[in-house]
Amino acid sequence: MQAFLIQIVILLLIYLIVAVSLNLTLGQSGLLNLGHLGFFGIGAYVSAIASKTYGLSFFFAFLLAASFSALCGFALMSAIKKLSGDYLALATLGFNYVVYTILVNWMSFTGGPVGISGIPRPSFFGWKIATQPEYLFLSAVVSFLIFFFIAYLSKSRFGKVLNAVRDDELAAMALGKNTHKVKVQAMMLSAAFCGVAGSLFAHFITFIDPSLVSVTEVIFILSIVILGGIADNRGTLLATVIIVSLPEALRFLHLPNSAVGPLRQMIFSLILILILLYRPKGLFGKVELK
Amino acid sequence: MNGFKPFPTHVLHISSVMILSINNVCKRFDGNEILSSCCLEIEQGKISVLIGPNGAGKTTLFDIITGFLKPDRGQIFLQEKDITNKPSYQIARLGIARTFQKVRLFTYLTMLDHLLMAQLEQDDFLYKNLIPRKDNPAHIEKANAMMGELRVGKDLYATLVTELSYGQRKLLSLAMAMIKPHRLLLLDEPVAGVNQTVRETIIEQIKKEAKRGDTVLLIEHDMHFISAIADKVFVLDGGSVIAEGSPEEIKQNKRVLKAYLGD
Amino acid sequence: MLNILPQLIANGLIIGAVYALVAAGFSLLFSTNRHLHFGHGAAITAGAYALYFTLTERRMPISSAIIIALLAAVLVGWLCFVLVYYPLKKKHASAVVLLIAGIGLLIFFENLFVLLFGTDVKVVDYIAVTKGLTILGAVITKLQLFMIAVSLALLYGLFLFLYKNKYGITMRAIANNPELAVLIGIDKTKFYHLSFVIGSFLAGVAGILIALERNVEPIMGTGLMVEGFISAVIGGVASVPGGILGGFILGIVENLGIGFLPSGFKGAIAFTILFIFLIFKPMGLFGIRKGTRGD
Numbered sequence: 055m056q057a058f059l060i061q062i063v064i065l066l067l068i069y070l071i072v073a074v075s076l077n078l079t080l081g082q083s084g085l086l087n088l089g090h091l092g093f094f095g096i097g098a099y100v101s102a103i104a105s106k107t108y109g110l111s112f113f114f115a116f117l118l119a120a121s122f123s124a125l126c127g128f129a130l131m132s133a134i135k136k137l138s139g140d141y142l143a144l145a146t147l148g149f150n151y152v153v154y155t156i157l158v159n160w161m162s163f164t165g166g167p168v169g170i171s172g173i174p175r176p177s178f179f180g181w182k183i184a185t186q187p188e189y190l191f192l193s194a195v196v197s198f199l200i201f202f203f204i205a206y207l208s209k210s211r212f213g214k215v216l217n218a219v220r221d222d223e224l225a226a227m228a229l230g231k232n233t234h235k236v237k238v239q240a241m242m243l244s245a246a247f248c249g250v251a252g253s254l255f256a257h258f259i260t261f262i263d264p265s266l267v268s269v270t271e272v273i274f275i276l277s278i279v280i281l282g283g284i285a286d287n288r289g290t291l292l293a294t295v296i297i298v299s300l301p302e303a304l305r306f307l308h309l310p311n312s313a314v315g316p317l318r319q320m321i322f323s324l325i326l327i328l329i330l331l332y333r334p335k336g337l338f339g340k341v342e343l344k
Numbered sequence: 345m346n347g348f349k350p351f352p353t354h355v356l357h358i359s360s361v362m363i364l365s366i367n368n369v370c371k372r373f374d375g376n377e378i379l380s381s382c383c384l385e386i387e388q389g390k391i392s393v394l395i396g397p398n399g400a401g402k403t404t405l406f407d408i409i410t411g412f413l414k415p416d417r418g419q420i421f422l423q424e425k426d427i428t429n430k431p432s433y434q435i436a437r438l439g440i441a442r443t444f445q446k447v448r449l450f451t452y453l454t455m456l457d458h459l460l461m462a463q464l465e466q467d468d469f470l471y472k473n474l475i476p477r478k479d480n481p482a483h484i485e486k487a488n489a490m491m492g493e494l495r496v497g498k499d500l501y502a503t504l505v506t507e508l509s510y511g512q513r514k515l516l517s518l519a520m521a522m523i524k525p526h527r528l529l530l531l532d533e534p535v536a537g538v539n540q541t542v543r544e545t546i547i548e549q550i551k552k553e554a555k556r557g558d559t560v561l562l563i564e565h566d567m568h569f570i571s572a573i574a575d576k577v578f579v580l581d582g583g584s585v586i587a588e589g590s591p592e593e594i595k596q597n598k599r600v601l602k603a604y605l606g607d
Numbered sequence: 608m609l610n611i612l613p614q615l616i617a618n619g620l621i622i623g624a625v626y627a628l629v630a631a632g633f634s635l636l637f638s639t640n641r642h643l644h645f646g647h648g649a650a651i652t653a654g655a656y657a658l659y660f661t662l663t664e665r666r667m668p669i670s671s672a673i674i675i676a677l678l679a680a681v682l683v684g685w686l687c688f689v690l691v692y693y694p695l696k697k698k699h700a701s702a703v704v705l706l707i708a709g710i711g712l713l714i715f716f717e718n719l720f721v722l723l724f725g726t727d728v729k730v731v732d733y734i735a736v737t738k739g740l741t742i743l744g745a746v747i748t749k750l751q752l753f754m755i756a757v758s759l760a761l762l763y764g765l766f767l768f769l770y771k772n773k774y775g776i777t778m779r780a781i782a783n784n785p786e787l788a789v790l791i792g793i794d795k796t797k798f799y800h801l802s803f804v805i806g807s808f809l810a811g812v813a814g815i816l817i818a819l820e821r822n823v824e825p826i827m828g829t830g831l832m833v834e835g836f837i838s839a840v841i842g843g844v845a846s847v848p849g850g851i852l853g854g855f856i857l858g859i860v861e862n863l864g865i866g867f868l869p870s871g872f873k874g875a876i877a878f879t880i881l882f883i884f885l886i887f888k889p890m891g892l893f894g895i896r897k898g899t900r901g902d
Contacts, residue, residue: 225448316718
């Protein structure tokens with residue numbers, strides 16, 4: 055039982071990083087990035103390939119995952135520069151799909167639909183992280199660093215400009231702020247953190263495949279962000295706990311295995327729709343999704 | 345005069361400098377011609393007012409000057425620089441500050457935040473703005489002074505703008521524009537919807553701007569306000585300037601009276 | 608290489624006919640309701656599964672099966688409006704909120720079908736696989752010709768409705784100028800309902816055709832809707848004729864593409880076209896981009 059709980063907490067922390075980094079673009083700069091999971095997949099694969107195929111140490115694989123994701127974030131922002139509203143949201147969804155297609159089709163590099171298995175557990179200068187509690191420690195350190203950085207960011211000068219850009223982009227431009235540059239930086243950070251989460255995931259589960267970035271997983275992450283409320287990370291924390299534990303709670307109902315997956319998705323989508331209908335600010339949110 | 349650089353064809357008097365030059369600007373929306381060969385020149389250091397019936401294109405002209413819209417034809421010159429196609433944030437950095445018809449503020453920032461942000465130049469760059477740096481005391485000083493002049497109580501500094509009254513929000517948006525480094529101030533209906541006290545404060549501030557040597561161009565409807573404050577009035581109707589002159593001249597201009605009845 | 612060109616084009620026309628149906632419904636919904644109905648795919652899948660269920664599992668006669676399938680599709684689409692979109696619109700939800708709600712609906716229904724029917728691919732073995740006819744160098748089966756014919760007939764019917772029928776003309780008026788429509792006293796809500804019924808009907812037909820010609824699986828609606836959406840973007844999202852043209856164009860370009868690239872890249876081709884249009888020509892070929900709510 056203890057092993058089971060530790061596993062849940064590790065996954066929780068990883069998904070929390072994903073949710074909080076999405077909040078950075080959505081809540082702080084107002085960009086609805088439906089392709090966010092693409093960065094998760096990119097980070098996971100880059101880290102896996104770097105350490106398994108090229109034998110790089112975890113530290114470097116991890117950094118590579120973050121940097122490459124950030125670069126993809128930059129590329130995505132440049133592509134969607136002229137779009138707004140739901141066209142923008144759709145283009146980001148398209149990004150997700152493109153990542154998925156590349157992962158599935160570039161067999162020689164990514165292993166195709168079968169994915170990559172046997173990803174080595176991380177080791178830092180001789181200390182190999184072999185047990186779950188040790189991995190929990192690693193995930194906790196990384197995730198806390200990220201949360202504090204993001205919390206700190208919203209209080210900094212840049213964070214204030216980020217908020218201003220979300221609230222009223224025109225007014226921010228009238229003050230001389232290069233709002234596109236601001237949004238690009240937010241996206242790159244968001245992508246880097248999400249890539250980090252992907253890397254942690256890959257080395258924990260030791261097996262990854264393209265289903266990580268399938269478009270249906272977007273519902274999972276969207277429901278966390280919307281349930282938790284935009285811009286407020288306390289809500290995100292609570293929402294992640296709820297949504298990650300839900301499928302595990304379903305296990306206790308002894309449903310046939312084949313029903314668990316779709317049921318989980320149906321519940322998430324229902325939660326999403328109900329929140330939008332009855333409580334659009336989410337649990338703690340300050341800002342309504344615009 | 346220091347830095348005197350007249351336009352070859354646009355100098356009216358030897359001693360006056362045109363800070364803003366709008367040349368034959370045309371703009372069409374959904375098939376309607378909102379601005380049609382619009383030409384005007386704004387003299388530095390003066391208070392100019394743009395009046396005209398609703399829909400005459402005044403706010404559209406502001407949007408074009410400040411880069412939020414691009415004209416179909418024509419150019420905008422800020423002194424000698426062609427700013428027609430520059431992005432709005434660059435135009436803002438070149439020294440044009442503005443307010444909007446609808447008061448635009450940032451929901452979750454405090455009044456002080458607004459005034460500090462307006463004074464900063466490089467805060468849109470993450471790398472330079474991560475390490476905590478104490479807010480520049482000179483900036484804080486300026487913010488205090490500005491709020492003092494606008495007669496906003498000091499106890500309101502830390503308030504979020506969501507808790508302010510309409511008059512206070514209007515004053516804040518004016519303060520933001522004024523405290524931002526600028527040479528030209530564009531105000532869109534600065535006294536619309538405010539009470540007498542606030543109005544007088546605003547009039548006082550605008551006059552101080554001109555005394556400092558900055559240029560003000562504003563849009564307003566209230567003729568009393570205009571007579572009290574304007575050095576020059578431009579009348580915009582049907583997308584172009586149909587008359588210009590001092591407030592007294594305009595009041596007697598028959599064409600203007602025909603196009604724009606009322607005070 | 609050139610000798611397979613006619614076949615590729617023929618294949619493109621066949622699937623393009625289906626894309627056109629989906630795109631026409633999608634564009635009709637967008638131009639009338641001013642938001643993207645992402646749950647549109649659910650109506651496609653509903654029609655397909657209903658057909659499979661009635662025809663293959665319950666062995667009902669084809670005519671009843673088709674009627675039930677169409678009803679299923681219309682019901683699904685209409686419920687999306689009544690239960691989700693309409694209440695949200697009454698609360699002045701923005702286009703993005705409606706988009707997310709649509710995604711929620713899509714995922715909900717997709718998984719509902721998995722729950723009910725499983726993830727395996729179902730085959731509707733109603734029409735025996737016959738040898739195809741050879742026309743102009745391409746092999747086409749009678750069923751495929753039938754698909755193109757049905758699609759063209761329905762699209763023509765849609766054209767007649769939108770341009771000659773009193774209700775259709777009103778619907779276009781609402782799409783063009785909703786404020787004016789209110790001033791004249793038109794009850795827009797009735798037409799919103801109607802648009803969902805018609806759009807979902809077209810989607811149902813698409814689902815039925817694919818079920819007959821290929822197979823049925825839970826994600827088919829999503830896939831087809833995405834292609835339909837891309838077709839609509841190509842033609843101009845608010846333009847029904849544009850969407851139709853876009854459907855055929857997409858079908859042909861995709862098939863020409865996979866004639867030369869591995870077939871796994873079909874989706875990538877479609878999305879590349881989407882990106883190109885979104886970045887360079889978001890209005891599409893015909894579209895005047897009507898503002899979405901909150902634009």
